Amino acid sequence: MIEAFFLAISPSYLLYMTIGILLGLIVGTLPGLTATMGTALLVPFTFALPTGEGIAMLGGLYVCAMFSDAIPACLVNTPGTPAAMATGFDGYPMVQQGRGQEAIVAACFSSALGTMFGAACYLLLAWPMISIALQFGPPEFFWLGIFALTIIGSLAGDSILKGLAGGAIGLLISCVGISHATELNRFTMNIPELRGGVSLVAALIGVFAVPQVLSMVLGLKRQEYIAEYRAEKGVFLKTILKVLSRPIHFLRSAAIGSFIGILPGAGSPIAAIVSYNEAVRWSKDKNTFGKGNVHGVTASEIANNAAAPAAMIPLVTLGVPGSSPAAVIAGALMLRGLNPGPELFATDGVLVYSFGWSLFIAGIVVFFVGMLATPLLVKVIKIPLRLLAPLIMFLAIIGAYAIRNNIFDVYMMLAIGIFVFLARRLGFHPGPIGLGFILGPIIEPSLVQALYISDAVGVQKIFFSGIINITLISLSVISVAAVALSRFKARRLAKQA
């Protein structure tokens, strides 16, 4: 491991990793470009490099994209990638309150910490963690998805029922396309483009960016900028101290992120959502979440960044990638004749560990790059809305098109966006709709697979037995009960007041 460390801090490793990080900054910031797309596009360029430097560059891009997707999420309420959806819940209200710099610094610092924690798990705990992850089958994934859905209680706004309805609508949009059971066309209306389903990225841009832009246009007469903003001295240090002042919050978010990261198929978006949910549940000031609580930003960012290095753990231990970018990195290794898995550990342990160290160091580099870029990035707030609204819409259209080079995705994005814009007028929050759309592709395949298994052994045994299932069901019930209780208390206090 020591030899691997010295390799990871060699100038060539650091140089290529930094190039990857700078590219990741662009990929994450632009809605429509995902970490998967970025790593896939970078693979051919890494062929000219030695294997270690090549995968360090890919890893750098991946972890930086997981930070930089928070920038548009905070500044214009448009997540750069699905993983930053939960970051915007508190990041954007912070920006609206003139705390844009604090939001970006918090996102950057917590991303760095999360990445380093995830990388430390990769280096030290890969084998024990993977043995727990192997206990997760379809029913466990199903309950994990249901548990993640309970966050609707925190996001619903004034009406929890409208939040639930929004979540159900999001889940229904995710059902469009070929079914998981018998490959039946569902809700495709004989439109060939819908057979592959609605693009996740395009739909999320539609849910968050389009209503935001239309709201900006609607408010142009009253408001010239997103918020008043003045650079304040000492914000960096204050924010860092604020993040460090909650070590338990950090450890909980990082542990959730790392654990969910190693579950194949779950990935950073689920990690961020579950971590945010837990941050709300364990907080003493629950009511401040969704209204600009910095710990909402940090919960999401720590977890989604911890999940990125952790997603490499099943890749190097079992040969199973934990996320889509990890699958691309697996492909890059295979193209070089290396087989990711236990064999690679045995034959090329230095490469495996140097990659882990690169991810750890990438966390530190991401922090410095983010800190240098923050003063420049927050200036977006100073752009008048009459300029910003058309520019965001332009980027949203290009982003939705870029993901599959398909203009149909742009139509879907606009249709969903206009629907959400109108639904917001009725009191629906976009969060639950986006959440349903992200969780649908996790919950439904798991449910269908579990149902197939249950044909042989019974529903009771599959869904309601086993320590993990019982734990997840209990957590879901506790989560719902806690939300119901806190809303009941808040309503009673409001009546008394």
Added chain:
Amino acid sequence: MTQITKILKDSDVVTTLLLFAIASIIYSGTGTDAKDWVFPLMACFSLFAISAFFLVKSISKIMTGKIVPDLEIDVEQIPSIINVIFFSFFIFIFLLILFAFGFWIASLALLWVSIAYFNPDNNIKTIVKSFVVSLISCLIAYVVFTHIFYVPFPESRLFG
């Protein structure tokens, strides 16, 4: 008539109708195979249940005369709504001309027209400024998306 209009301006009533409409459309599109449809049906029945709750709430509001026309549009809001309609129209035109004229002309036109339209005091200077901003934005987007990330933007079908 006035009473019906007032009822239709209550967000709970509109929510009831919207959720019921979505759930009905979805339900009518479902099939029989349990494993294919169990998940959409679960979501669909949730929507039916929530719309039933809002229906009861709406009926009780109507019976007690507590209808709140919270969706009513103030006269002051009309210029802003016109802005939204015009902007949506620009986007629609953009999508139409994107394939006819390609990325450059369509994008430049969308940005230039939108920025100039939203500018409260238009003169030659601000219009030129809008053009420069639009041109720079298109240029950056073009370089980043096509040359770094190899996204093939739609090309003009008229000019080849």
